[in-house]
Each structure stands twice: as structure tokens, then as C-alpha cells.
Ligand code: NAD
């Protein structure tokens with residue numbers, strides 16, 4: 391079976407490519423390389439001894455997308471292609487709506503033209519907005535707090551609507567919680583551009599001496615230690631979730647959303663302490679005011695994915711912290727794109 395990974399040169403896509411190749415799938419990547427380096431895929435090829443065809447192109451460009459489908463005739467698509475920085479989406483809403491929504495619609499249309507009916511979509515826990523009913527079940531009403539979140543909610547809606555009118559389609563909407571870490575080899579990992587927004591890459595750059603100290607955004611939340619709590623999951627567990635989603639889609643029509651998380655919430659200070667312990671390092675930090683837009687707690691009820699996809703996160707926080715640092719240590723300048 392041949393799978394097209396749209397946006398597959400990025401962080402989650404490259405780890406998923408590795409898992410799919412190891413399971414015997416053929417993999418083609420279409421990526422505009424806006425936030426990725428082809429080096430990630432070269433490393434995946436080296437690690438697996440298998441080839442990944444890379445088609446450099448924009449999924450919003452329908453002519454280019456048709457060319458890629460005509461050349462490779464994929465049986466399924468995993469759609470990672472999106473911009474993902476919340477703050478940037480507030481500053482440049484049109485850029486986010488244009489890129490993320492047009493990519494989804496273009497892929498959806500071209501898939502139909504080439505009789506490709508299986509789509510796995512990268513959604514996000516951000517679709518739950520300010521919901522406070524924890525753990526979050528897929529039935530909790532969605533609502534956005536920034537343009538990025540709305541692009542995920544709207545993409546989900548578009549896919550739900552298309553699936554309702556076309557019973558040949560199988561769409562799996564994966565709502566990721568907080569992916570962190572890297573492949574245990576340290577050969578592939580997360581390579582953020584500029585100063586990282588997210589907690590784990592920031593901690594890694596503090597550990598490597600690139601940044602002076604971690605700013606802990608608020609210690610006055612109604613949580614165990616006052617710092618924000620999230621559902622962190624190992625990126626390799628998340629990658630394996632995509633293989634499970636493809637398997638599920640083979641014999642289920644319609645559109646279905648699944649949470650991919652562990653079901654456990656860890657605080658910012660839990661992450662700092664586990665990182666220090668796993669890697670025998672000290673992470674200097676200072677508590678600063680809350681980051682605007684952050685919520686106190688966010689974690690999944692992952693039981694639907696366990697029951698219907700047969701998927702469950704297996705790796706613990708220690709492993710996530712160890713693997714994140716292993717990647718950073720071996721690749722202090724990332725892929726040097
Ligand atoms: P990433 O930036 O590393 O990967 C996204 C890839 O898509 C990049 O390689 C980028 O170059 C490419 N891309 C963007 N727009 C494109 C377009 N129009 N055409 C072709 N390629 C395009 O991000 P990631 O962390 O791997 O995230 C993958 C997906 O998962 C994204 O859609 C993101 O919104 C979603 N997601 C990520 C997280 C997270 O914390 N990393 C959480 C929830 C959801």
C-alpha cells in the first residue's frame with residue numbers, strides 16, 4: 391500500500407514515515423519545505439534501508455498536487471501539511487486560513503479525482519478550546535481560541551461534510567495532544583526554527599546552553615503545583631497511532647475523530663524534574679506571568695483510540711525526556727537547514 395504524507399518532511403511526518411516503512415508500506419512525501427529539511431527524510435531512508443520519494447511542492451497548488459498524484463497514485467494520504475504556531479496565527483490569520491484550509495480542500499478534491507479514499511488528518515487537542523471537562527472525550531463540543539485552532543476545527547468540519555455526501559470516503563481525524571521526544575536513535579527529531587514556542591524544545595535548548603533559562607509561564611494555576619498541566623506523548627507513540635489509523639480506515643467508511651494522548655497530565659515542573667533526572671542535568675528556570683491564551687489543564691480520554699484503533703501510548707515520561715535530549719545532544723544545530 392502506498393501512502394502519501396503531505397507535510398511529511400516535518401517533525402511528526404518524518405517519524406511516521408519511519409514507522410510506515412518499517413511496517414512495509416511505501417511512502418511518498420509532498421512538502422513545500424517551509425518548516426522542514428530534506429535531511430530528515432534522508433536519515434529515515436538510512437535508518438530503514440528503504441526509499442522515500444520526496445516531491446517538493448505546495449499542497450495548496452492544485453496543479454502540482456495533481457502531478458504528484460498522477461506520478462505516484464497513492465492509496466491513502468496522511469495530511470500533516472499545516473502551519474502550527476499559535477502566536478503567528480493570531481498575527482497573520484489570513485496566512486493560516488489560506489494555507490491550512492486550502493491544503494485540506496485541495497488534497498480532498500485531488501484524492502477524489504484519483505480515486506484515493508483514505509485520509510488521516512492531523513488535528514489537535516486545540517479544537518477543545520477552553521473546555522474544562524477533563525479528561526477530554528471526543529464528544530466535548532469544539533471551539534477555537536485562535537486562528538490556528540479554527541483551521542483545525544474548520545478542516546475537521548469540511549472533512550465531516552464531504553464524508554457525509556460520499557460514502558466511498560474514509561477519514562480519520564487524529565486529535566494530537568502534546569507530542570514530544572524523538573526517535574530513540576537520536577537521528578531524527580524536532581527542529582524548530584528560531585526560539586522555540588513549545589516547552590520541550592525550549593528545555594532542550596536551555597540544557598544545551600543555547601538559551602539561559604526556562605521561563606515557567608505561571609505558577610498560580612489551580613493545579614497540583616500551580617504550573618500548567620498537559621498530556622505529553624512520545625512522538626513515536628504518536629507515529630504508531632497513524633499506522634493504526636490507516637489500518638482502521640481500510641474497513642471503516644465515514645469520518646471519525648480520535649484523541650491521541652496518554653490520559654495522564656504532567657505539569658511544567660514535572661517535565662523539568664523528569665528531564666533533569668533522566669539526563670542528569672540541571673535546568674535553570676524562573677517563574678514569569680502566565681502566557682496569554684494558555685489554559686490550566688488539558689488531557690485526553692484516550693479510550694476511543696484504544697477500543698477502535700487498538701492503539702495505546704506505551705512510552706513513559708522518562709523515555710520522552712531521555713529521547714528529546716539524545717536528539718538535541720547529537721544534533722545541536724538540528725538538521726542545519
Ligand atoms: P511541522 O511544521 O514539523 O510539519 C508540517 C510540515 O508541513 C512541514 O514540513 C511544512 O514544511 C509542511 N507544510 C506546511 N504547509 C504546507 C503546504 N501548504 N504544502 C506542503 N507542505 C506544507 O509540524 P509537526 O509538528 O510535524 O505537525 C504536523 C501536523 O500536526 C500539523 O498540521 C500540526 O498543525 C499538527 N499538530 C502538531 C502538534 C505539535 O505539537 N507538533 C500538535 C497538534 C497538531
Ligand code: UFG
Nearest residue numbers: 514515516566567568587588589592605606607618658684
Ligand atoms: N510553557 C512554559 N514555558 C515555555 C513554554 C511552555 O512554561 O517556554 C508551558 C505552557 O504554559 C504550558 C505547557 O508549558 O503550560 C505546554 O506548552 P506548549 O507550548 O509546549 O504546548 P501547548 O499545550 O500550549 O500547545 C501545544 C501546541 C498547540 C496544540 C496543543 C495541543 O503548541 O499547537 O499543544 O495539541 F494545539
